Amino acid sequence: MRKEKKERRILVFTGAAALVAVGLNLLLSAINNRRKSSAKKGLPGSSVLVDLSASEISKLVDCIIAKSKETYDRVSSIPLEKVCYENVVAPFADLEAQQFPLIQSCVFQRMVSASVEVRNASLEAEKRLDAHFLLCRKREDVYRVIKALLDKGGRIKPDAKRYIQSLVKEMERHGVKLLPSNRIEMERLKSQIDELSLRYVENLNSGPKFLLLSEQELAGMPHEFIKDLENTNSKRKILLTNYHVTPILEHCKVGSTRKLVATAYGQRGGKENLHILKKLVLLRCKFAQLLGYPNYADFATELRMARSSAKVIQFLEEVSANLTDLAEGELNLLKDLKRKEEGDFPFGMHDLLYYMKRAEEEHLSFDFDFGEVKHYFPVNIVLSGILKIYQDLFGLRFEQVTDAEVWHETVQLFSVHDCSTTELLGYFYLDIFSREGKYAHTCVVPLQNGCSTSDGTRKVSIALLLSQCPNEKDGNAALLRFTEVITLFHEFSHVVHHICSCATFSRFSGLQSDGDFVEMPSLLLENWCYESTSLKMLSGFHQDITKSITSEMCKSLKLRRDMFFGLKIKQEILLCLLDQIVHSREDIDMIELVKDLHPKVMMGIPLLEQTNPASCFTRLAVGYESVCYSYIWSKVLADDIFASKFDDDLLNHHAGLQFRKKVLAPGGAKDTLEIISEYLGREPSINHFFESKRSSV
Numbered sequence: 001m002r003k004e005k006k007e008r009r010i011l012v013f014t015g016a017a018a019l020v021a022v023g024l025n026l027l028l029s030a031i032n033n034r035r036k037s038s039a040k041k042g043l044p045g046s047s048v049l050v051d052l053s054a055s056e057i058s059k060l061v062d063c064i065i066a067k068s069k070e071t072y073d074r075v076s077s078i079p080l081e082k083v084c085y086e087n088v089v090a091p092f093a094d095l096e097a098q099q100f101p102l103i104q105s106c107v108f109q110r111m112v113s114a115s116v117e118v119r120n121a122s123l124e125a126e127k128r129l130d131a132h133f134l135l136c137r138k139r140e141d142v143y144r145v146i147k148a149l150l151d152k153g154g155r156i157k158p159d160a161k162r163y164i165q166s167l168v169k170e171m172e173r174h175g176v177k178l179l180p181s182n183r184i185e186m187e188r189l190k191s192q193i194d195e196l197s198l199r200y201v202e203n204l205n206s207g208p209k210f211l212l213l214s215e216q217e218l219a220g221m222p223h224e225f226i227k228d229l230e231n232t233n234s235k236r237k238i239l240l241t242n243y244h245v246t247p248i249l250e251h252c253k254v255g256s257t258r259k260l261v262a263t264a265y266g267q268r269g270g271k272e273n274l275h276i277l278k279k280l281v282l283l284r285c286k287f288a289q290l291l292g293y294p295n296y297a298d299f300a301t302e303l304r305m306a307r308s309s310a311k312v313i314q315f316l317e318e319v320s321a322n323l324t325d326l327a328e329g330e331l332n333l334l335k336d337l338k339r340k341e342e343g344d345f346p347f348g349m350h351d352l353l354y355y356m357k358r359a360e361e362e363h364l365s366f367d368f369d370f371g372e373v374k375h376y377f378p379v380n381i382v383l384s385g386i387l388k389i390y391q392d393l394f395g396l397r398f399e400q401v402t403d404a405e406v407w408h409e410t411v412q413l414f415s416v417h418d419c420s421t422t423e424l425l426g427y428f429y430l431d432i433f434s435r436e437g438k439y440a441h442t443c444v445v446p447l448q449n450g451c452s453t454s455d456g457t458r459k460v461s462i463a464l465l466l467s468q469c470p471n472e473k474d475g476n477a478a479l480l481r482f483t484e485v486i487t488l489f490h491e492f493s494h495v496v497h498h499i500c501s502c503a504t505f506s507r508f509s510g511l512q513s514d515g516d517f518v519e520m521p522s523l524l525l526e527n528w529c530y531e532s533t534s535l536k537m538l539s540g541f542h543q544d545i546t547k548s549i550t551s552e553m554c555k556s557l558k559l560r561r562d563m564f565f566g567l568k569i570k571q572e573i574l575l576c577l578l579d580q581i582v583h584s585r586e587d588i589d590m591i592e593l594v595k596d597l598h599p600k601v602m603m604g605i606p607l608l609e610q611t612n613p614a615s616c617f618t619r620l621a622v623g624y625e626s627v628c629y630s631y632i633w634s635k636v637l638a639d640d641i642f643a644s645k646f647d648d649d650l651l652n653h654h655a656g657l658q659f660r661k662k663v664l665a666p667g668g669a670k671d672t673l674e675i676i677s678e679y680l681g682r683e684p685s686i687n688h689f690f691e692s693k694r695s696s697v
Contacts (some may be wrong), residue, residue, distance in 0.1 A: 054121035111439035220253030262350035266611030300626035327566030385538035393656035426461035449509035
């Protein structure tokens with residue numbers, strides 16, 4: 001009787017699987033037939049659907065959810081004594097490989113589609129899919145099967161074992177091991193955390209919006225800046241946003257005005273946000289302890305290279321200590337400048353940007369004008385240079401694919417091949433020109449992960465680079481600011497990182513690596529934006545593209561980047577330590593913490609009166625809590641690799657190829673510290689983070 005019941009259950013799952021497969025295949029067939037009728041080329045190896053209608057998105061989401069549920073149900077039915085790679089790992093690995101491009105096909109449209117209806121359908125799809133996969137991660141029946149396979153051990157490849165461990169850890173971090181009452185408590189805490197995070201941001205945005213200042217109080221500001229300010233009762237309205245505050249702190253000659261503006265900006269959020277943040281930190285601590293972690297910072301850093309909060313704090317303190325001599329020299333120079341201009345007044349935080357700007361003007365080798373620099377960076381020249389540098393450095397060949405289906409006429413598609421083997425590695429879409437309704441920032445969206453499937457085939461990687469570059473107007477070339485050149489170069493590194501993945505599993509592909517590592521390749525490649533050899537490849541004067549940027553300009557751009565490096569990083573370290581410390585302790589007085597921390601890190605510069613960075617530091621509340629350190633961590637690794645492998649030969653093809661194969665290719669399939677150590681032939685060092693900056697001023 002028992003055997004008969006079990007057979008019936010297997011038949012039910014087999015029948016459900018067949019129905020789901022038929023439904024998905026029918027839908028994909030209908031979509032592909034529509035694509036064929038458009039006479040556009042299909043892409044070999046691509047499962048990405050780039051031009052779905054609103055109704056197609058909704059139907060595809062139904063199929064994705066049905067297929068996912070069927071797979072989870074099937075795995076959950078496996079007797080614990082019969083678990084093996086083929087009936088547990090293979091179904092999940094195939095599910096992720098097949099569904100990732102379909103999921104992305106549904107959700108990326110909210111960022112690019114010209115249709116409001118499609119964007120709304122895409123946004124709704126993302127909500128439905130997120131809710132479904134959240135439930136999947138909490139399934140006890142599935143967890144028991146996966147955990148049984150992990151506990152069973154046996155001979156298994158390292159990346160497969162890492163995959164199983166990843167599945168187990170993901171479900172445990174979503175509370176699957178908790179008692180029902182504790183799960184309810186976990187959901188309650190999560191809801192309260194979300195609510196308080198929103199209140200923190202809303203309160204930050206609801207405070208005083210502006211100051212009114214006379215033109216005398218704004219002495220030193222450029223005429224164009226003053227002219228654009230709203231005039232109210234013979235005074236100018238200064239908005240408390242970066243758009244107004246930063247220029248004033250850089251250019252205004254009146255010290256009292258700088259202090260007034262900096263103080264008002266630093267008081268945003270006020271005591272109310274400190275109160276909200278204290279409650280938020282306590283709730284996060286309870287949330288983490290419910291899952292078995294001593295504090296929230298250890299929970300947040302567990303899946304990153306650092307692995308623990310103690311390691312992060314040690315790292316930040318070590319970097320800060322090593323920067324002190326450099327930063328003190330920079331600060332003394334600024335104090336001397338203030339003494340010459342204003343007399344014997346104490347130096348404050350409100351003076352930093354102003355005197356950094358004055359020092360730049362004195363030390364740069366020519367009258368540095370970013371408006372002039374911009375003329376050397378037409379969009380098409382920059383893009384052509386980026387493609388050439390990445391091809392030459394990493395042994396790749398990019399070929400534009402014409403007549404392929406795209407979602408807008410300005411979108412370009414390229415295939416990527418290995419130069420030596422001619423193997424197709426993947427594709428990337430470039431959607432870089434500004435248009436209405438499109439996502440407003442520059443970023444990379446993975447559309448398909450490079451990975452293997454159980455039938456022996458391999459899916460290629462596909463990425464999308466989004467930006468908002470200006471369009472050509474009236475026959476005049478569209479020009480990029482230098483910061484935009486850096487951003488485009490930085491983000492294209494993520495494209496190459498994703499394309500070059502050789503991971504077996506979709507969840508380890510390309511950008512699916514440790515959060516404090518994933519920015520390292522891009523920060524490494526940013527160095528190419530400051531070296532004369534590569535900058536000349538990226539530039540061409542807009543009226544005569546044969547004239548690249550001058551060597552003097554290149555030298556000044558690099559000098560400007562490195563000037564006051566110590567002081568700039570010290571300010572970042574202050575915020576990162578604040579973030580890490582408040583999330584690694586159960587209850588802490590944030591006012592006293594900042595009073596103690598600020599003068600130690602900032603070498604005695606006093607905190608502005610009645611300000612506290614904890615009241616207006618959004619990353620503490622939303623998205624980056626306990627992981628603000630990641631940028632500095634990645635930057636240290638990037639500088640170490642650049643100094644060790646590329647500093648003497650910027651276009652060293654051998655070093656680039658080794659970086660591609662040893663660092664980019666594994667993705668998340670290996671321990672990241674092990675990957676970097678193998679590439680360097682030693683453990684990473686922080687020393688190179690400071691060496692090249694010591695002679696900047």
